[in-house]
Amino acid sequence: MRYDYNPFDKSFDEINPSDLARLFSVAEGWYVEYKQEVPNASAIAKSVTAFANTYGGWLFYGIAEKSKDDAVAGAFPGIACEDADGVLQRIRQAVANHAQPSPYFRVKALMGPVEAIGLPEGRCVIMAQVPWGPEAPYIHKDGRIYRRVGDGSEPRPESDRFILDQLWSRSVKITQQYADWIGRELETSEAEENSPFVRLFLIADFWSDHSSMNGISLRRVREIISDVNGNYTIPFENVYQTSGGFICRQTAYNDPEMLGLTWKLGGNFQSEVIIPLSKFRRDSLDELGDWFEGYKHIGRFLQLCEKQRYLRPTVIDLNILLHVLLGITRIQTALAKEFGWTGPVFAKMEISGVWRTIPFVDTSYVLDEYEKHGLPLGLRDKISIRTGTDQGSFIELDGLQDDDIEKHRILMATKLFVIIALALGIPPIADPDGDGSDFSDSVADFLKAGERALEAQKKRTQRG
Known part of the structure; x- marks a missing residue:
């Protein structure tokens, strides 16, 4: 039948x-x-x-x-x-x-x-x-x-x-397929064994119960994934087709043999996006400060590290993560239009390589929280966000129903960022007790921190 x-x-x-x-x-x-x-x-x-x-x-x-x-x-x-x-x-x-x-x-x-x-x-x-x-x-x-x-x-x-x-076993087969896909270990080189990554899994037609989606050509994937017009672009320079779909890699200014920002796109509009995070450890706090030159609040962060007796901390720099997520949701919404998909998208996330690390975000209210309640320290190497295989365990991202696509993708990116921040111990809003800035002000602070981090990275690259 x-x-x-x-x-x-x-x-x-x-x-x-x-x-x-x-x-x-x-x-x-x-x-x-x-x-x-x-x-x-x-x-x-x-x-x-x-x-x-x-x-x-x-x-x-x-x-x-x-x-x-x-x-x-x-x-x-x-x-x-x-x-x-x-x-x-x-x-x-x-x-x-x-x-x-x-x-x-x-x-x-x-x-x-x-x-x-x-x-x-x-x-x-x-x-x-x-x-x-x-x-x-x-x-x-x-x-x-x-x-x-x-x-x-x-x-x-x-x-x-x-x-x-x-009838009872129908959903079990589908959710098991997702569990096998998401549960597969990330393949890295020996040099990347302890490197930190965020893995983002995106599923459109969760139960495969909608009509067939539009197909997409390699040419069109390349056009969408390499577009640099507009805000928060993260172009992928290396795009090719495989038996399972498309591989898109960001190789500019990176070692092409290392696992950089990578988008694995399936023909059924399922994606795995691998986001590398920056992890730093130096022999002293002064050397760490030299690396973060150009960040507005790095001096205060290092003072907190010294005060709380972290003299050689391993730091995860999360300042550009929201910008990266905005670039991802920008591409995701463009792909959704190409596939003809207007329904919700379901997401899972996994963070790895964060054992004994301290997350750094260059905003004053995050450091206020760190000063009041202590620096958060990663106690697990891998964090699986919302474990489980049923649909309810996935993060639901609204479909393209709103005419304001810009607003839609900002909400998607912010939702993902807040969930990652919470998983790492970062307060998502200023004064979580309710006495300070509202959520939109906090997002603006994160974006400004990202702009400073991007500028600092450019100067580092120019200095060689």
């Missing part, structure tokens, strides 16, 4: 009213159900959950089947166009209120007139596409689990224990 049946051979968004003529040769059964009228909420939910529990399918309201012996579409009396918005809302509410969990589906109205099928002016056909549901079984409010069976036009309650066990 198929999980991607489509009677129209085009995406849901591309289907127009004239395409309904294809249904004259499509019979009800495993994948299709016709209803002349819109039934009650219980019946709507029964049909939707049955498709989600089986192989997915298509539900049409406003179409009458030809006959019981020939169950193809026979007539298109339609639904009144003036009632279309209300019907769409009824369908969504019916599923939300009569199914647990609520399966994903899409629904829209196809407006007449269409002379070729006899759909009159002022009438429409309501079409719902229901993918197979990975979170099955979807249980109806009446306590039953419905499935599509054979060529039947009505859902049937399922009682076979073997089938029920298969």
Whole structure:
């Protein structure tokens, strides 16, 4: 059986009213159900959950089947166009209120007139596409689990224990695949064994229950990933295709044999982004201060280290991390548009190589916290943020629903940065007790710190 049946051979968004003529040769059964009228909420939910529990399918309201012996579409009396918005809302509410969990589906109205099928002016056909549901079984409010069976036009309650066990195991297979992917050890050279990295995993179609996404060419990936127009750009100079997708590496001013900033992009819009962090250790605090020349608050940070008896600390420089994350979310939103993806993206993060390190952010309020409560010290080499394999353990990043894409990507980057900062012991806002600057002021401070760090890095590079 198929999980991607489509009677129209085009995406849901591309289907127009004239395409309904294809249904004259499509019979009800495993994948299709016709209803002349819109039934009650219980019946709507029964049909939707049955498709989600089986192989997915298509539900049409406003179409009458030809006959019981020939169950193809026979007539298109339609639904009144003036009632279309209300019907769409009824369908969504019916599923939300009569199914647990609520399966994903899409629904829209196809407006007449269409002379070729006899759909009159002022009438429409309501079409719902229901993918197979990975979170099955979807249980109806009446306590039953419905499935599509054979060529039947009505859902049937399922009682076979073997089938029920298969439904329960659907999500386990998918989440195990993610667990294997995310749990794979980062491959580094011997010289990089103790180097710090942030690994960011991004998953778009978490359950693979949406229609196929747009493809993307190597040429287009190179255009997006190397774009330097606009703010917070992090161009990748080395981009090539592999059997699993695309590899994008930032090699300028870096040793090309070392693991620098790397983006592994899968053809299904899944990504692993490897972000190297800067870690420094010197023989004395004075030597450490020389390395951080140009940072505004480095003197105070070193005084705190001496006061708290850290005389040869290993320091993680996090000052440009927010800028890097802004560059990543800039690319991510551009890729989302190319893939045609507007839904949420789910993220996991892992921080490694931070055992016995102190995070440094060049802002006064972070140092105020350090002075009051002590310097945070990494007690683990690896920090897995939000452990677990179920969807709820992932960080959900909102989809591209807002017209303000700039605002959207800033919110994405800030959310990721705050989670990383907390994991390393850095307060995400000034005066966490609530007496000082608000969150936006804190973000502005982080951005200014990053600008100072980038300028200091340029001068270091120029000095050789």
